[in-house]
Amino acid sequence: MAETVTHRAPRFLLALALPVAAFLLQRLFWNTIQPYAWFLFFPTVFFSAWVGGRVAGLLATVLSTGVVWWCFMAPLHSLSGHSLNNFLSGSVFLVMGALFSESQERLRRAHQRLADGQAELLARMSELAKVGGWDFDTATLRGDWTAETARLHGLPPGTPINVAAGLDYYLPADRPAIAQAVSEAIRHGTPYDLECQLQDAQGRVKWVRTTGRAVLEHGKVVRVQGAMQDIDNRKRAELAVRELNAGLERRVEERTAELRAANGELEGFAYAVSHDLRAPLRAMNGFSQALLEDYGPVLAGEGQVFLVQIMEASSRMGSLIDGLLLLSRCTRGELRRDRVDLTALALRLRDDLERGEPDRRVAWELQPGMTAWGDARMLEVMLGNLLGNAWKYTSQTASPRIRMEPWGDGSQAAFRITDNGAGFDEAFADKLFVPFQRLHRQEEFPGLGIGLATAQRIIQRHGGSLKAASSPGHGATFTFALPDPEREVQI
Numbered sequence: 001m002a003e004t005v006t007h008r009a010p011r012f013l014l015a016l017a018l019p020v021a022a023f024l025l026q027r028l029f030w031n032t033i034q035p036y037a038w039f040l041f042f043p044t045v046f047f048s049a050w051v052g053g054r055v056a057g058l059l060a061t062v063l064s065t066g067v068v069w070w071c072f073m074a075p076l077h078s079l080s081g082h083s084l085n086n087f088l089s090g091s092v093f094l095v096m097g098a099l100f101s102e103s104q105e106r107l108r109r110a111h112q113r114l115a116d117g118q119a120e121l122l123a124r125m126s127e128l129a130k131v132g133g134w135d136f137d138t139a140t141l142r143g144d145w146t147a148e149t150a151r152l153h154g155l156p157p158g159t160p161i162n163v164a165a166g167l168d169y170y171l172p173a174d175r176p177a178i179a180q181a182v183s184e185a186i187r188h189g190t191p192y193d194l195e196c197q198l199q200d201a202q203g204r205v206k207w208v209r210t211t212g213r214a215v216l217e218h219g220k221v222v223r224v225q226g227a228m229q230d231i232d233n234r235k236r237a238e239l240a241v242r243e244l245n246a247g248l249e250r251r252v253e254e255r256t257a258e259l260r261a262a263n264g265e266l267e268g269f270a271y272a273v274s275h276d277l278r279a280p281l282r283a284m285n286g287f288s289q290a291l292l293e294d295y296g297p298v299l300a301g302e303g304q305v306f307l308v309q310i311m312e313a314s315s316r317m318g319s320l321i322d323g324l325l326l327l328s329r330c331t332r333g334e335l336r337r338d339r340v341d342l343t344a345l346a347l348r349l350r351d352d353l354e355r356g357e358p359d360r361r362v363a364w365e366l367q368p369g370m371t372a373w374g375d376a377r378m379l380e381v382m383l384g385n386l387l388g389n390a391w392k393y394t395s396q397t398a399s400p401r402i403r404m405e406p407w408g409d410g411s412q413a414a415f416r417i418t419d420n421g422a423g424f425d426e427a428f429a430d431k432l433f434v435p436f437q438r439l440h441r442q443e444e445f446p447g448l449g450i451g452l453a454t455a456q457r458i459i460q461r462h463g464g465s466l467k468a469a470s471s472p473g474h475g476a477t478f479t480f481a482l483p484d485p486e487r488e489v490q491i
Contacts, residue, residue, distance in 0.1 A: 015052025018044045019064045026072065037072040038093055045097040046104075054105035061097025065090055135215075135225040136163055138186050149228050152208060154200030169198045171205065182212065185224045189214035195231065207235035277321055285314040335375050335461060342370040342383065342415065346404050349384050353391045362394060365403040372413050372482045374462050379482075382458040385451035386417050386478050393421035393476065413484035420475040432468055455480075 022044040026033065033039050041064040049057025070077055073086050132152055136143025141164065147157035153169055163182065170178050174196035181192035191213040199205050212226035292299075292307045299307075346366045354360070372379065387402065394400035397420055407416040424432070433456040452468075459466045463483045470476035 012052045012056050015048040015056035015060055016063070018048045018051070019060050019067060022064070023067050023071070030072065034072070037068050038089060041068060041093070042096065045093075046100045049097075049101040049104040053108060054101045057101030057104060058098065061094060061101065064097070065094055068093075131227055131229045133225070133227050134161075134166075135223055136161075137223055138221050143223075152200065152206075152228055152230055153198070154202040154204065169200065171197045171199060173197075178210065182224070185212050185214050186221055189216060189221050195235065206230060206232040208232075278318065281314045281318050281321075285311050288314070335378070337373055338376060340372055340374055340376045340379050342372055342379070342404075343368050345376075345380050345383050346370070346387060349380070349387050352384075353388065360395070360400075362391065362400045362402055365401070365405070367405040370404070370406055370415060372415075373484050374482055378458045378461070382455045382480075385455040386480075389451055389478075390417055390419035390421065390476070393423075394419050395421075397421050407479055414479065414481040416477055416479040418475060418477045423470040423472050423474050423476050425472055426468075426470060429468060429470075433466070 019041065022040040026037075026040045045057060045061050045064055048060035052060075069079065069082070069086075069090060073082060075082070132146045132149030134143060134145035134149050140162075142160075142162045145161055150157045150159050150161075153159075153166075167175060167179055167182070174194075178194060178196055181190075181194055184190040185192060191211070193209070193211045195207060195209050197205055197207055207230075209229045209231045210226060211228075212224050214221040215223040215225055288307045288310045292304060292311075296304055296307075343366060350364055350366065354362075387404070390402045394402065400420065402417070402419050404415065404417045407414045433453050456466045459480050459482065464481045466478065466480045468476060468478050
């Protein structure tokens with residue numbers, strides 16, 4: 001309140017000085033402006049009320065009325081004997097002066113309420129956002145801070161503060177950094193923005209963000225101002241997420257190590273299966289062959305048939321073991337990523353199929369320039385299974401055709417292989433990629449039922465997809481996509 005009175009006293013004196021100034025001016029120019037005795041005093045009373053408020057406006061009105069009445073209205077220097085017009089004009093002036101004073105007082109109060117409301121709103125917003133302000137003089141290192149900054153330090157609003165005391169609230173680990181930042185701001189005007197921990201007056205440790213900037217006068221730093229925000233909840237959440245991620249990374253590393261160990265055991269098991277099962281199968285097949293060669297003539301016809309079936313079964317068992325091992329290898333081992341020429345692979349595989357059955361005539365259409373990113377060894381196995389599947393199921397077609405081409409609009413690494421062979425019923429398509437599940441009888445189209453399952457595993461290992469479409473007697477279409485760093489992969 002003392003500050004308000006001190007601030008308003010000069011304005012009050014100025015308001016009372018305005019009628020005096022108006023009197024002097026009107027006295028000087030009275031010969032020009034008479035008989036307009038109130039000419040300069042109406043604006044004088046208005047500005048007196050505007051500058052000094054209601055009381056100053058009313059005092060200026062009374063003073064101005066007396067001056068005009070005594071000095072500028074006949075009879076001069078007399079308070080009596082004036083005409084009715086003089087009384088009316090004086091009354092009007094008094095009423096107008098009172099209205100000016102009251103209206104200006106109401107405007108002043110309205111502005112004050114608005115200013116107080118804005119200050120209160122800013123204070124509430126500062127409290128809600130947990131953001132406070134501060135500043136200090138670089139010469140004395142003493143300053144001031146807002147109520148929210150004081151609360152962040154666990155102190156009541158209005159508590160005096162200086163730089164040294166403020167730095168003492170920061171934890172020892174963060175104190176050198178904040179002290180260095182403040183020093184640089186004072187000496188060189190360098191701004192700073194730091195996240196540190198402080199311990200408030202109640203002993204509570206919290207994370208805060210503090211920012212500072214220099215205020216210069218004539219090129220010299222005279223003050224440093226800044227803001228402080230409570231970021232404890234956000235920072236603790238970040239640290240919790242970071243700790244969680246670190247824990248997840250450790251668990252991933254542990255699971256990866258376990259997976260490598262499991263894959264190593266699986267590989268050892270696969271080798272044992274390959275070695276230990278093949279030996280008795282070779283012995284079974286060899287003894288059956290020797291028995292048939294040495295004692296075939298003395299065996300009855302049915303006995304020879306049994307021996308042939310044993311030999312065929314052991315050979316088929318060996319093929320099943322090969323298929324299982326191949327399927328297992330598709331999901332293990334390092335996966336290379338190179339640009340692979342699929343057209344060159346398809347041409348080589350076509351030649352291998354034709355050499356195996358030189359009497360077959362198939363119309364091949366292999367588009368040039370087909371490439372994809374992936375492991376060349378695995379992609380060759382995948383493509384061999386898909387093309388071999390088309391070759392096999394066109395064996396009973398009059399004019400067999402096999403086509404491989406890019407698919408889509410070129411925005412993806414997708415391809416399709418079509419044939420005009422036996423096809424299949426899509427109602428049973430869910431069995432198509434299941435190992436050892438077949439949609440045709442063995443006597444129609446011999447096989448193990450492992451090729452398409454292997455092809456799908458390889459494509460999935462690359463992060464791609466494989467789809468099939470067909471109808472009985474109308475061939476089949478296999479569409480596959482492989483991830484490409486230069487194109488979006490979709491089917």
